[in-house]
Amino acid sequence: MIKTENLVKSFGETTVLKNITTEFYPGKTNLIIGRSGAGKTVLLKLLVGLHKPTEGKVFYDKVDFFGLDSKAMRNVRMKVGMLFQASALFDSLSVEENVRFPLDMFTNMTPKEKAMRVGYCLERVSLEGVNTKFPSETSGGMQKRIGIARAIVLDPKYLFCDEPNSGLDPKTALVIDELIKSITEELNITTVINTHDMNSVMEIGDNIILLYQGEIAWRGSKDQVLTSDNDLLQDFIFASPFLQRLRDQALAKGA
């Protein structure tokens, strides 16, 4: 489990996050949602230690992450997998080498064991026969899946996904969502997803926090989204008239 306590982040005079206290649970897909500029990416970067908090703490299973020295921090990070918005695959390495990179760097596995592990991870994300291709030779959806394969290759306890569906068509986005959800449940990992994709919210949102101007404006699950009377949530989720009509129809049917 990951827990934050009174997390504050300021850049100069501007305070981007204010008193964020929340929990992200293992085996569940924890979503951070909010409009652009709400502080989602900053919160995600704080959670993985790419930013340091101005105030407050982040706990990984009761361990104060920012209280650790750099070596201990790196040890925690070895249990973390992350899928980046632009996948962040190494251009000069093949798909197989990209996925194998953490194994090469941190394990003493034999080449055969590494090949088996890479093969398993690529198979897990439904990518086979692309081992020798380079990232530039694959589609956006495939790159996301390669990113997921690389993120899970060291058997992480925590998985972070920054806008996993950005730039993908709705069908492929759904595949990625389902993949993340199934991996989360299968490996019982704590998954934190930063998204503003409404399909993701309604499909895989086990635990959702809505950020608004750097503060938590709402928290709940996908089942509570439709019935919530939180104006900010309703305003964010059902931003378009089309979605508003759908919601009204759904509520009318429910009634």
Next chain:
Amino acid sequence: MIIQNFLAHIGRYFHLLGTAIARPEKVSMYYKETMRQMNDIGVGSFIIVALIAVFIGAVTAIQFAYQLQDSFVPRYYIGYIVRDTTIIELAPTITCLVLAGKVGSNMAAEIGGMRQKEHIDAMEIMGVNTAAYLILPKVIGALIVIPMLVAIAAFVSILGGYLSTVPVGLISHSEYELGVRSYFIPYNITLMFIKSVVFAFILTTVPCYQGYYVKGGSVELGKASTNAVVFSDILILLFDYLIAMVFT
């Protein structure tokens, strides 16, 4: 404000170097990367370094021959002057200035590009000491290969002096050979290697620093690459002067 900025850069540069000098997570990965860097820097720069060196030697020899016209200075001094100016100054300094442009800008762009594409963040999150993994192999590779390149440049430069003067009859083969063999001070070779090691360190660490902390987009990356070359060149010339002061 300028002084504050300058001191902040100095502090951050040394902090980065401190982080980079760390025990590798996996020696074999660092070894592989060091070999790649040695190949890129050494083999990749061989032709340009040799080409520049041969012309430097040639021009030095021709111009010195021109200055000796109608003088009482023996002509074999041409070989002697070409050898010493090449070994003491031209081979290490010009080679490293050229390498700062070729290798340094490449390093700044490579690391800066990785920063912008979140590759460095991805490695950090995996638990990799990115300062060490991205910088240390480059520095070690350069410290090994650049002195070799400088030694080759010195040899080729002396050869260039020969080719530009002997075949055209400005000086005879035996005179040039006598000059090259005259008044040889082995310490000058040590000086050449001291310079090449110091310059190699500068022309790798400064560009790595510029690339590692790049922010923004392609314009900033271009600026970082330019700054890497400009600051490396300035520091190489400054340290050339300091080494000359201290060691000669």
